[in-house]
Amino acid sequence: MRHSKLQQQVLVLYRQFLRAAQNKPGFVPRIRDEFRENARIKKTDVMHIEYLYRRGQRQLEQLRDANTKQLGSFSKPERPAETL
Amino acid sequence: MASVRAASRLLSRRTISHVKAISTQYPVVDHEFDAVVVGAGGAGLRAAFGLSEAGFNTACVTKLFPTRSHTVAAQGGINAALGNMEDDDWRWHFYDTVKGSDWLGDQDAIHYMTEQAPAAVVELENFGMPFSRTEDGKIYQRAFGGQSLKYGKGGQAHRCCCVADRTGHSLLHTLYGRSLRYDTSYFVEYFALDLLMEDGQCKGVIALCMEDGSIHRFRAQNTVIATGGYGRTYFSCTSAHTSTGDGNAMVTRAGLPCQDLEFVQFHPTGIYGAGCLITEGCRGEGGILINSEGERFMERYAPNAKDLASRDVVSRSMTIEIREGRGVGPEKDHVYLQLHHLPPQQLATRLPGISETAMIFAGVDVTKEPIPVLPTVHYNMGGIPTNYKGQVIDYTDGKDTVVPGLYACGEAACASVHGANRLGANSLLDLVVFGRACALTIANEHKPGEKLSPLKPSAGEESVANLDKLRFANGSLRTSEIRLNMQKTMQNHAAVFRTGSVLKEGCDKMDDIYQTMEQIKTFDRGIVWNTDLVESLELQNLMLNAVQTINSAEQRKESRGAHAREDFRDRVDEFDYSKPLQGQEKKPFDQHWRKHTLSYVDPKTGKVTLKYRPVIDTSLDEQDCAHVPPAIRSY
Numbered sequence: 124m125r126h127s128k129l130q131q132q133v134l135v136l137y138r139q140f141l142r143a144a145q146n147k148p149g150f151v152p153r154i155r156d157e158f159r160e161n162a163r164i165k166k167t168d169v170m171h172i173e174y175l176y177r178r179g180q181r182q183l184e185q186l187r188d189a190n191t192k193q194l195g196s197f198s199k200p201e202r203p204a205e206t207l
Numbered sequence: 208m209a210s211v212r213a214a215s216r217l218l219s220r221r222t223i224s225h226v227k228a229i230s231t232q233y234p235v236v237d238h239e240f241d242a243v244v245v246g247a248g249g250a251g252l253r254a255a256f257g258l259s260e261a262g263f264n265t266a267c268v269t270k271l272f273p274t275r276s277h278t279v280a281a282q283g284g285i286n287a288a289l290g291n292m293e294d295d296d297w298r299w300h301f302y303d304t305v306k307g308s309d310w311l312g313d314q315d316a317i318h319y320m321t322e323q324a325p326a327a328v329v330e331l332e333n334f335g336m337p338f339s340r341t342e343d344g345k346i347y348q349r350a351f352g353g354q355s356l357k358y359g360k361g362g363q364a365h366r367c368c369c370v371a372d373r374t375g376h377s378l379l380h381t382l383y384g385r386s387l388r389y390d391t392s393y394f395v396e397y398f399a400l401d402l403l404m405e406d407g408q409c410k411g412v413i414a415l416c417m418e419d420g421s422i423h424r425f426r427a428q429n430t431v432i433a434t435g436g437y438g439r440t441y442f443s444c445t446s447a448h449t450s451t452g453d454g455n456a457m458v459t460r461a462g463l464p465c466q467d468l469e470f471v472q473f474h475p476t477g478i479y480g481a482g483c484l485i486t487e488g489c490r491g492e493g494g495i496l497i498n499s500e501g502e503r504f505m506e507r508y509a510p511n512a513k514d515l516a517s518r519d520v521v522s523r524s525m526t527i528e529i530r531e532g533r534g535v536g537p538e539k540d541h542v543y544l545q546l547h548h549l550p551p552q553q554l555a556t557r558l559p560g561i562s563e564t565a566m567i568f569a570g571v572d573v574t575k576e577p578i579p580v581l582p583t584v585h586y587n588m589g590g591i592p593t594n595y596k597g598q599v600i601d602y603t604d605g606k607d608t609v610v611p612g613l614y615a616c617g618e619a620a621c622a623s624v625h626g627a628n629r630l631g632a633n634s635l636l637d638l639v640v641f642g643r644a645c646a647l648t649i650a651n652e653h654k655p656g657e658k659l660s661p662l663k664p665s666a667g668e669e670s671v672a673n674l675d676k677l678r679f680a681n682g683s684l685r686t687s688e689i690r691l692n693m694q695k696t697m698q699n700h701a702a703v704f705r706t707g708s709v710l711k712e713g714c715d716k717m718d719d720i721y722q723t724m725e726q727i728k729t730f731d732r733g734i735v736w737n738t739d740l741v742e743s744l745e746l747q748n749l750m751l752n753a754v755q756t757i758n759s760a761e762q763r764k765e766s767r768g769a770h771a772r773e774d775f776r777d778r779v780d781e782f783d784y785s786k787p788l789q790g791q792e793k794k795p796f797d798q799h800w801r802k803h804t805l806s807y808v809d810p811k812t813g814k815v816t817l818k819y820r821p822v823i824d825t826s827l828d829e830q831d832c833a834h835v836p837p838a839i840r841s842y
Contacts, residue, residue, distance in 0.1 A: 153234055178419060190238045190264065190392065195664065197422070197671045198232040 129172060133158075136179050143186045149194035150186065233671050235422045240266045240392070241655050242429040243412055245399045245454060248276030249375070249638035250617025251433035252382040257646025258431075259389035262655040266425055267391050268414050270398045270449065270741075273383045277435055277447045278638065281375020282486035282560060284349065284367035285331075285635040287324035291345040292365035297321045298832050299356055300366060304633060307353045307517050308626020309768035309778065310801060310837040311467070313823035316595035316622040318832055320633075320640045327639045328368050336381040338370055339557070349557070350491040353517040353630040353842070363515060367632040372486050372560040378635055397423060398741055399453060401670040402430065402613070403662060404461045409599075409612035410660060412457075413667035415674065417741060420734025422674075424667055428657050429612055429649045431597075432458070433642065436587040436618040437752040439745075442694040444584035445477050445484040449745075454619040456748035458591050459755070463601055463610060464805035464818065466621040467589035468752065469759035470769050472629055473703050475521040477583025479541040481568040484585065485561050485578060487631040490514040492557050494546045496525065497577065498533040504542075509842040516842035519628045519769040522582035526703045536579060543577035582703055588629050588769065589756075590621040592805065592820070595827070597622075597645035602805055602820045614649065616641035623803065626822075627768020677743045678734070682726030686743045689727060692720050693746075693753055701757050706773045710761040717754050721813035724750060750813070755806040758815040765800040778840075785839050796821065801837070 126134065137158050144150035164171055185191055240263075244255040247269035255267040269276070288297040301321040305312055332338060332346065339347040351367035370377040396417045403411040403424065411426040434454030438446025455465050475496070476485040490496075495503045495514050508524040509516035516524075525542050534540050546554060551574045554562055558573075565571045565578045592600050597620070599613040617638050624637055700713025724747065731739040765779040766772045779800045782791045796802065802819040809816075826834045 182419065185236075188392065190240055190266070192237045192239050195235045195237065196232050197235060197665075197668060199675060 127166070129169065130166075133172070133176060136176065136183065140179070140183055140186065143183060147186070147191065147193055153194055231675060233422050233675070235424055235667070235671075238266065238423060238425050239659060240264050240425060240427045241653075241657065242266070242431065242649060243268060243425045243427040244431040244433060245269070245412055246276070246433035246435060246617070246619070247271070247273035247393070247395075248433060248435055248617060249278040249378055249382060249635060250619075250642040251276070251431070252379070252386050253639050253642025254431045254433060254614075254616055254645045255391045256382075256386040256389045257643050258649060259391045261646060261650040263429075263649065264655060265391045266394060266427070268394045268397045268399050268412060268425060270396060270417070270453070272395050273386070273393070274379055276379065277450055278379045278635075279376050280445075280447065280484065281378070281635055282372045282484060283351065283488045283491075284369030284374045284632040285328060285378070285639075286351065286354065286366050286630070286632040287328040287368055287636065288321070288366055289325050289328060289346060289348065289368065291341060292348045293356070295356070295364060295366055297324060299358060299361075299364065300324065300354070301826075301832055302358045302835050303354050303364070304624065304630060305835040306359065306838075306840055307628055307630040307633075308624070309628055309840055310626065310780070310835075311623065311767060311803070311822055312626030313595065313623050314826045314834045315823050316624050318826040318828070319595045319644070320622075320624050320636060322832070323640045324636055327636065327643070331378065331381060331639065334381050334385045336370065336377050338368055349488055350515060351631045352487050352490070352515045352521070353512070354515075363512070367488070367491065369488060371556070372488050372558045374635060378639075394423070394425075398744065399434070399457065400674065400744070401667065402457050402461045403666045405662060405666065407610065408660070409461075409610060410662050410666070413670050415741075417736055420737070422667070422671055426659055426662055428653055428659060429614065431645050431649075432591060432599075432613070432615040432619050433617040434619045436590075437749060438584050438587070440693065440697050440749050440753040440756065441471075441584040442691075442698040443477070443482045445474060445482055446584070451745040451748050452587075452619075452752040453745070453748045454615065455590060456751040458599070458615075459751045459808050460810050462807070463599065464592060464807050465590060465755055466592035466803050466805055466820070467623060467627075467759075468587070468755045468806055469763055469804060470588040470627050471584055471701070471756065472518060472586040472588060472769050473522040473582035474585030475518055475525055475582055476544050476578075476580040477585070478565070478568045479536070479579035479581045482583050483564055483568045484583075485544060485564065485580060486558075487518070489544060489546055489558060489561060492553060493549050494544055495548075496521070496580075497543050497545050498528045499535045499539065500533060504528050504533070512842035517628055518631060519771070520842055522703050522769075523771055525582055541579050541581040544580045545577040546573045547575055547577065586629055586634060587618060588621070588623070588625040588627065589804075590619050591615040592803070593620045593622050595622060595644070596648040597641050598648060602818060607820070614645040616645045627770060673747075674740070674744070677727070677729060677747075678732060678737065678740050680727045680729045680743070682728045684723055684726045685728055686739065686746055689720065689723055690746050690749070692723070693717070693750065696720060697753055697757065701760050704771050704773050705760055707761070707764075710757065713757050714761050717757050718813060721750055721754055751808055751810065754813055754815055755808060759804045759806050759817060762817055763800060763804065767800065780837055782837075784837050
């Protein structure tokens with residue numbers, strides 16, 4: 124099945140992110156995780172996808188900026204799932 | 208309509224079925240700049256584009272969009288001895304400011320500010336600020352509280368340059384427009400959490416991006432704090448909900464002192480009930496305060512300046528009138544500000560904004576009825592201690608020591624130009640002069656592109672741990688409840704008139720409320736646009752400011768400027784200035800109160816420690832502008 128217009132845009136964004144993150148340590152694993160995570164969103168949930176796309180574009184601009192240097196993380200041990 | 212309903216049904220279904228382990232991994236993006244400015248109000252913007260103009264790679268981190276900073280709400284004007292209405296001299300402005308500060312202001316900083324004032328106003332005018340004009344096209348200057356000619360002997364001075372009654376709005380929009388010419392990087396809606404301090408040097412800031420919940424560390428050789436005041440520690444204030452003293456709290460957590468926090472200005476004319484500000488410019492244009500007997504009571508309290516006496520004098524007079532039973536209204540708990548005796552077209556040209564404010568918030572037509580007003584918390588004279596160049600200082604071994612890499616300007620800083628009481632229209636001047644001063648000092652001492660000193664990879668860990676703790680807080684008290692308790696306590700125990708026993712009770716209550724922060728409960732566990740989390744962080748900041756304010760007030764056993772004690776009604780200086788100095792013995796430093804308070808807090812326990820620092824009594828150039836020796840302050 125061919126990709127829809129929106130899917131193509133998201134793939135282009137993914138490629139742009141990976142290219143921009145080439146010389147900056149720590150970004151590539153996070154970019155991969157975020158896109159993998161959000162790939163679960165249903166194709167029909169267009170509002171959510173477009174919101175994430177717009178946010179992604181802003182984050183890409185910031186990544187491209189020469190003053191952004193690297194990505195690290197602070198983490199805590201995993202908590203058990205909260206029952207809602 | 209159908210698509211919106213369908214979309215919301217989809218969203219709600221998604222959140223209910225989505226039960227996964229909430230990630231507690233916080234991605235931290237590192238940025239490197241030459242300078243970072245925290246806050247984008249009047250002072251922050253001026254510092255940011257001043258630095259960009261000097262060639263520094265600058266970042267401006269702000270939790271609000273620049274034009275939404277509280278500077279926009281300033282109404283009155285900006286003082287400068289331009290001499291458009293009558294002959295004027297900046298040395299007279301210097302004298303007025305020193306007197307207004309009740310001799311607690313540092314005279315070198317006041318000298319710097321008043322001498323730079325005309326140049327600063329002309330610079331703003333060149334940026335395009337639309338000042339009100341006189342008939343011959345010069346900048347219109349109105350009368351304002353505490354301003355006089357010939358060192359107090361020449362009557363009322365007209366030196367407040369204004370833009371109708373929305374000067375702050377114009378100033379901020381002019382500065383914002385000007386800042387777009389330069390290549391400052393703006394990080395809007397980023398909440399600054401803490402300073403990155405290492406070996407007593409400030410190496411940057413750590414901030415939370417509210418939009419996507421990521422943490423950002425801004426490493427820079429120079430950090431400028433311009434985060435504004437903390438009016439929201441009180442129940443009734445003229446400040447925005449965002450005035451939460453974030454900069455003061457960041458500095459306190461870094462182990463550095465805050466200066467003179469007990470001096471909180473109560474603006475005489477805040478609308479009764481709503482708390483919205485009615486500018487002093489109304490009284491400058493001829494408005495008068497009247498009590499229930501229709502008397503212009505300020506004539507009794509300040510025979511020369513009358514309604515244009517200094518703000519603390521007017522606030523105290525109004526409170527005394529209300530206490531003695533001459534208040535107006537059904538509860539007799541406020542007074543009236545009368546403007547209907549002024550020509551309507553003067554009200555329409557010079558005071559359009561407050562005409563509308565009075566109609567919306569008090570339901571009053573200013574051309575027919577008086578406005579109900581009450582003294583309301585408005586400004587914080589105290590803040591982060593700096594020298595006249597804008598560098599943050601600490602006081603160790605009896606000397607001022609500069610904290611490398613850290614600067615402060617605006618309401619967040621305490622230079623100290625306002626001392627124990629601020630004159631109206633000096634704050635906007637303070638913003639632009641010291642915003643520029645910080646940029647100039649940094650340009651003098653450093654070069655763009657300087658190599659950054661190394662930083663530990665785990666810098667900022669405690670801030671993120673605190674953030675995580677608040678995000679998952681599951682105690683018994685909501686943020687709003689704790690905040691209301693703090694605000695009511697401050698309002699009841701540290702108001703216009705303060706008494707020792709009431710202050711002590713307030714200190715104990717505040718201590719208890721500080722401990723209840725352990726039982727805080729938040730509801731939103733997400734990280735994207737978590738306003739519950741941000742309000743809780745702001746509450747932590749407010750708490751640190753509130754405990755310092757009330758403890759410093761309780762310790763200061765005298766009345767000076769805005770700090771009025773019922774049990775210690777007089778000013779206690781090193782000499783008794785009401786009598787001739789001949790034959791008087793100078794009191795030692797620890798037996799008088801003409802000194803700055805420096806307060807430190809242990810964030811874990813909320814315990815406040817106080818130290819004192821002497822006032823700087825010499826101007827920058829004694830030949831050009833002699834310092835003003837202390838005297839009795841009367842208007």
